[in-house]
Amino acid sequence: MSKTCIRVLADPVQIKECKESLNQIDDQLDQATQIFNLSGNSMRLKILFLLHKEGKMCPCDLSDILDISVGGVSQHLRKLKDRKLVKDKKVGQTVFYSLVETNIQIIKPVLDGLLQQNQKETIS
Secondary structure (H helix, E strand, O other): OOOOOOOOOOOHHHHHHHHHHHHHOHHHHHHHHHHHHHHOOHHHHHHHHHHHHHOOEOHHHHHHHHOOOHHHHHHHHHHHHHOOOEEEEEEOOEEEEEEOHHHOOOOHHHHHHHHHHHHHHHHO
């Protein structure tokens, strides 16, 4: 059963304004789409959550926590870094990763919600 539009009268002003609104935020929509695509992978979302929770972490620690190889963690971190969601800083021989706060604003509410849920579970 297909649904069809049975609109009697289109609102050309609304249609024009909505098109203009989308055009104005086209770059932001593209960026949001990329962020959601990247964070849609459960392992990358876990990495983002851990970095949000801990502030900074090295790939070895992430590997131990996530039970995947350091190489696997590094591949996920590279994808996140390429999209400027995470940054790295070398301290001696160790590379630490952290979030680029300004670039994760669109998913920050999700990370905050996960962190709050995690804290509730820890308290219970």
